[in-house]
Amino acid sequence: MTSLVHQDLAGGVATITLDSPPNRNALSVRLLGELADRLGWALAEPEARVIVLTATGTVFCSGADIKEQRASEGRPGAPVTASFPEVLELLWESPKPVICRLNGTARAGGLGLVAACDFAIAPLTASFAFTEVRLGVAPAMISVPVLRRLGARAAAEYFLTGEVFDAARAAEIGLLSKAVPEEELDATVARYARMLMKGGPEALAITKRLVREVPGVSFQEGLRRMTELSAERFTSEEGQEGIAAYMEKRPPKWVPPQV
Template sequence: MLVGLETRGGVATLTLDSPANRNALSTRLLAELQDALATAIGDDATRVLVLTGTGPVFCSGADLKEQAPSGAPVTGAFPDVLRAIWESPKPVVCRLNGTARAGGLGLVAACDFAIAPDTATFAFSEVRLGVVPAMIAVTVLRRLDPRAAAEYFLTGEVFDAARAVEIGLLTRAVPPGDLDPAVAHYTGMLLKGGPESLAITKQLVRTVPALPVEEGLRRMADLSAERFTSPEGQEGIRAFMEKRPASWIPPRDPS
C-alpha cells in the first residue's frame, strides 16, 4: 500500500507512504489516494481529514520515471484527487511532514489548511523541466498572491516556509517539534463545528466574494434564516444554552 488510512476520534489521517521516491505522484499512489479520499469522505464517523506523508518529503510531484518511457504525462487520477480534496464537505488539513515540490503543491493548495515545519522548502519546478504547472494552477492560483504566483511559477526558485505563509500557500509554519500539536489544534477546533455548517461555510469562503453586494446580502439573509431554524442549528443553540457539548462532537478517545 502506498497510501495509509487511519481513523480515530472523528479524524481520518491519509498518509502518502512511498518515501523511496519521495512520495511521488505515481499512477498507483494517485489511485490509492483517490480511493482513500472516497472512503474517508463517505464515512459518517469521519469529521475531519488530515493529509500527510512519510519520510523527509511530503510530495516531490509527478513520478518522472513513470512518465519517461512514453514521453506523455501520466496524470492518472490527479484531477479527481484535487477535485475530491477541494470539494470535500469535510475540512481537509494538510500536515506537511517536509518539503514539497511541483505537483505536491497542488495537493497543499487544495486543502483547507496547510501546516508545515519551518524547515521545509518549496518550489514550482516545472518550467525548469520544460513543462508547465498546469493542473496544480487550478488550486494554487486560488491561494497565492498574484505577484508571488508569477514570481515562483516563472522562475522555479526555491522558497522557504516563512515565505510560503506570507504568499498564502501555507496556513502556518512551526518548529518541527510543534507540528503535531499545531495540527491537533486545528482538528480539535474543526470537530466542534456542525458538519453541515462546516460544509456550507467552506463554500461561502469561496463563492460569496464573487457575488454582487445586493445579491450576496439577499442570498445570505435567506441562508442565515434557514440555518438558524435547521435541526443542526437548533441543536447547537440548545447545547450552548445548556452548557453542554453539541451532539455532533465525537467522544474523547480514551487512548
C-alpha cells in the same frame, strides 16, 4: 503488493498517509489511484469528521513521477484509475475539512495537493518550489487550486522563476496556514482538528462553500443569498441543537466526547 497510501481513523480524524519514500512520494499512477480510493473512504465514513493528509519520509510530495512518465512514452501503460485532476477535486470539494500535514518539502504537483486542502501546516525546515518552468513545462493543473491561494505577485514570482522558498515565506504568501517548529507540528495539527470537530458538520460544509463563492457575486446578490442561508441555518435541526447547547451550557451533540 505493499500499499503506497495508508488510512487510519481515530478520534474522528481520518488520516491518509502517502508512503512511497523511495521516489519521494511522487504522483505515480498507482499512488494517485490509491489516494483517490482512500479519500473516497474518508468522505464516506460517518465517523470521520476531519481528514488529515500527510506522508512518510522527509519529503511530502516531489510532484509528478517523471521516471514513470518517461518509461511509458510511446507505449501503452497501465490504465489510469484516478487522474490528478480528480484527486485535486476530491480534496477541494470535500464537505469535510481537510488538513494537510506536511512532513517536509513539497515541489511542483505536490503543491497542488497542499493548495487543494483547507489548511496546510508545515515545519519551518520545509522548502517549496514550482519547478515546472525549469523542465520546460508549466504548472498547469496545479494552478487551479494554487492561484486561489496566492496573490498575483507571489504567483508570478515563484511560478516564473522556479525559485526555492522556505516555509515562513510560504505562510506569508498564503500557500500555508502555518509554519511551525518541527516539534510543534503534530500538536498544531491536533489543535486544528479539535477546533474543527466543535463545528456542526453541515455548517462546516456550507461555510466552506460560502468562503469560496461569496467573493465572486455582487454585494447585493451576496446579501440576498446570505440572508436566506442565515434564516435556513437558524431553523435547521443542527442550528437548533447548537443554539440549545449554547443556552444550556453544554457541548452540542456532534462534538465527540474526547474533544
